């Protein structure tokens with residue numbers, strides 16, 4: 001089956017055709033590193049991570065570029081976000097940058113988000129940026145005004161094609177705060193004059209200054225990925241003006257060559273039904289959330305709704321995600337215990353394995369359909385139920401069949417969705433601990449048989465404190481993790 005992507009540029013489902021066979025070149029707008037990352041970042045980068053993981057799993061060679069904005073992204077007040085961080089933390093701007101790059105990487109590593117192939121920084125590409133700004137000036141797409149260089153959107157008639165906005169509407173909407181030095185109210189800065197108090201500044205043909213926010217993405221994406229490249233991703237909140245400006249700059253600089261062929265934009269995250277914002281006091285950092293929930297549960301929660309749509313973070317939703325995760329992890333653990341006990345020479349029974357592989361096909365079909373992770377998770381849970389059923393009903397499943405089951409879990413839940421911890425045995429206590437729990441359960445059975453109830457209850461309650469639940473039934477006692 002062919003992989004289809006909902007392309008924001010055409011607002012249609014389109015079959016994925018890479019620029020180069022077998023390769024995917026992909027760019028995603030990264031964070032501005034002046035503060036800890038919040039849950040909105042988690043949603044965007046986990047969603048894009050599954051896109052990357054799926055392409056790799058399907059055999060593509062992926063070059064994934066995700067930038068780090070370390071200059072030029074201004075607040076509405078006109079202050080550079082990095083400068084704001086420096087003032088707040090009373091440290092150098094580049095100390096701010098390094099502090100929050102580390103924080104961002106730590107968060108992403110914990111969430112199982114694979115590191116990109118390249119994480120370019122704006123401040124490391126100032127010469128390239130100056131070259132682009134000069135080129136856009138030379139070819140008449142930009143103009144200089146008192147040390148600032150602006151892109152003239154009237155020179156790029158397609159401006160607005162990604163966000164579906166018309167030039168005329170833009171003018172009407174923005175006329176109120178038209179700045180004298182701009183020709184059109186929506187013209188945007190490629191290069192900004194550095195005021196005396198601005199710390200980050202570089203020499204340029206237009207005096208000391210620093211780049212505007214949008215230009216870094218056009219420059220760095222095409223430097224490492226070529227033009228056109230395959231996929232541009234990011235949060236939907238950046239579609240306008242940021243992504244629109246990226247297109248205008250790159251397609252003007254490269255004389256009409258398309259910038260990116262497919263645009264994948266990720267919907268927003270709300271908290272208890274409200275937009276997350278610092279002023280509302282409901283802004284939740286990834287680190288806050290990880291104090292309450294496991295990284296796999298957070299990923300599972302994010303992937304349980306389609307990436308394009310919004311998702312609402314609430315305690316109930318996260319607890320449901322945690323329960324779902326535990327169900328699957330318990331089954332994987334049970335399966336691996338059985339593998340420890342299975343006879344070594346058992347071969348896979350072909351009919352059984354073929355039936356299991358149907359689940360993999362359904363899973364792939366879901367992700368081929370614009371990375372439909374909720375559907376993929378539903379298939380994974382059908383598979384989990386099937387494995388459970390077979391483990392319960394069938395005492396002599398061969399080692400080969402058990403390994404085939406485990407491989408499907410590793411591939412789908414592990415490699416593609418990133419929700420199967422690699423150190424599951426460690427996390428769940430390992431095979432040795434499993435055997436120790438079995439021994440305690442047997443001991444408790446003996447106490448029960450000899451009516452030594454208080455000793456039997458002590459074992460149960462001590463195990464319960466450790467998160468291990470015993471379940472008694474006429475066939476005997478089984479145990480599972482809470």
Ligand SMILES: [Zn+2]
Pocket residue numbers: 028029030217242246
């Ligand atoms: Zn960007």
